[in-house]
Amino acid sequence: MKDAISHIKKMLLDAQKGGYAVGAFNVENMEMVKAVIAAAEELNAPVMLQTTPSTVKYGSLETYAAIVAAEAKKATVPVCLHLDHGNSYELAMAAIEAGYSSVMIDGSHESLENNIAITKKVVEDAEKKEIPVEAELGKVGGKEDDLEAEADMNTDPIEAKQFVDRTRVSSLAIAIGTAHGFYAGTPVLDKERVSEIKALVSVPLVLHGASGLSNEEIKECVNRGMCKVNFATELRVAYTDAVKRLLEEKPETFDPKKIGEVGMLAVKELAVNRMKVCGCVNKGK
Numbered sequence: 398m399k400d401a402i403s404h405i406k407k408m409l410l411d412a413q414k415g416g417y418a419v420g421a422f423n424v425e426n427m428e429m430v431k432a433v434i435a436a437a438e439e440l441n442a443p444v445m446l447q448t449t450p451s452t453v454k455y456g457s458l459e460t461y462a463a464i465v466a467a468e469a470k471k472a473t474v475p476v477c478l479h480l481d482h483g484n485s486y487e488l489a490m491a492a493i494e495a496g497y498s499s500v501m502i503d504g505s506h507e508s509l510e511n512n513i514a515i516t517k518k519v520v521e522d523a524e525k526k527e528i529p530v531e532a533e534l535g536k537v538g539g540k541e542d543d544l545e546a547e548a549d550m551n552t553d554p555i556e557a558k559q560f561v562d563r564t565r566v567s568s569l570a571i572a573i574g575t576a577h578g579f580y581a582g583t584p585v586l587d588k589e590r591v592s593e594i595k596a597l598v599s600v601p602l603v604l605h606g607a608s609g610l611s612n613e614e615i616k617e618c619v620n621r622g623m624c625k626v627n628f629a630t631e632l633r634v635a636y637t638d639a640v641k642r643l644l645e646e647k648p649e650t651f652d653p654k655k656i657g658e659v660g661m662l663a664v665k666e667l668a669v670n671r672m673k674v675c676g677c678v679n680k681g682k
Contacts (some may be wrong), residue, residue: 405477405499406529408443409568409601412624417676418604421445422668423481423629425452427464429636432661436668437474441681444474444672445499445625447481450488458495466496474681479531481627489519493528501531501570509534509556516564524565531603531625534560535572551587558597568601568625569594573618575606584610588617595622603627612674619676626675632664639663 412419422433424446437444448461462478469476479499480492489500502519504512516532523530535552552571561569571594574586595602601624607615608631615626639659643650650656672678 405445405479406567408445408475408477409529409624411443411680411682412677413601413622415680416620417680418619418623418626419443419445419677420668420672420675421447421479421481421603421625421627422632422671423447423449423452423627424461424465425455425633425636428657428661429632429664430461430464430468432664433632433668434468434472434474434476435661436665436672437476437681438472439665439669440672440678441474442672442677442679443477443681445477445479447479447627447629449481449629450484453480453488453492458492458497462496481629482533483519486515486519486522489530490522493523493526497528499529499531499567501533503533505533505535505570505572509560513560513563516560516566520565520567529567531568531570532560532564532566533570533572533603533605551590552594554590554593554597557594561598561600566600568603569598570603570605570627573604575604575610584614586610586614586618588614588621591618591621591623601625607671608632612670615671615674616676619674626671628668628671632667635663635667636660 408419424430430446433446446465465478477499478497480497481501482503483489483501484503489502492500502516504515520530534557535550551573573590574584602622603625604618604623605627607626607628640656643659
């Protein structure tokens with residue numbers, strides 16, 4: 398399994414050095430896994446597939462690891478499997494044991510000191526198995542699984558440097574005014590903050606809450622230093638809307654494969670567009 402699923406650390410360091418971002422796509426089923434990898438193959442782009450705690454509760458860590466490993470083994474581009482918004486030390490360790498090549502520990506809802514403590518603990522044990530760890534500092538608005546931020550609290554650049562220095566985290570998700578889910582209005586992003594934090598920390602930076610952002614906004618964030626961009630809600634919507642259209646046009650459809658096919662096409666099309674925006678085309682080394 399480790400031979401099939403690529404190591405994210407080099408993937409993100411290459412992106413940091415090359416001035417582009419790797420697209421990270423949350424997947425819910427086999428069809429979405431196949432669609433995202435197909436998009437990466439078409440563009441010769443490195444790619445990250447992610448599952449949240451609610452997704453692995455719906456299936457299991459072992460199930461998603463096996464599906465991704467099977468598909469990644471056939472791919473000609475680097476494919477990483479990442480635990481997104483891991484909400485406990487135990488879940489992060491279980492993901493590593495299941496075969497995930499990267500994990501996130503999200504302590505952003507804790508105090509700074511508690512966030513540092515839990516992140517450091519995960520990093521120390523993940524390092525023993527050479528697994529990189531993403532953490533989050535500041536609060537991204539909206540809702541991701543059962544974690545909800547009532548208001549945005551953007552990442553403080555000085556705290557970001559302290560956090561990275563003390564935890565030795567591999568990558569850092571920062572809050573700049575984005576939100577999980579779709580935006581009710583026009584988001585106001587503090588893009589200058591990306592540049593400020595990049596100047597102080599050495600690790601790759603991660604943009605959460607990219608669903609619903611314009612291509613131009615994402616491109617500017619990448620140009621300023623974001624090396625990984627997360628997409629989740631818009632993929633779910635694309636998949637579900639495609640299935641709805643099929644059943645409205647052909648209500649006699651009963652074959653799950655026919656339903657899966659239209660969902661895959663919609664997700665692939667969206668993933669191709671977002672990978673191009675991230676600038677990772679022809680970066681699949």
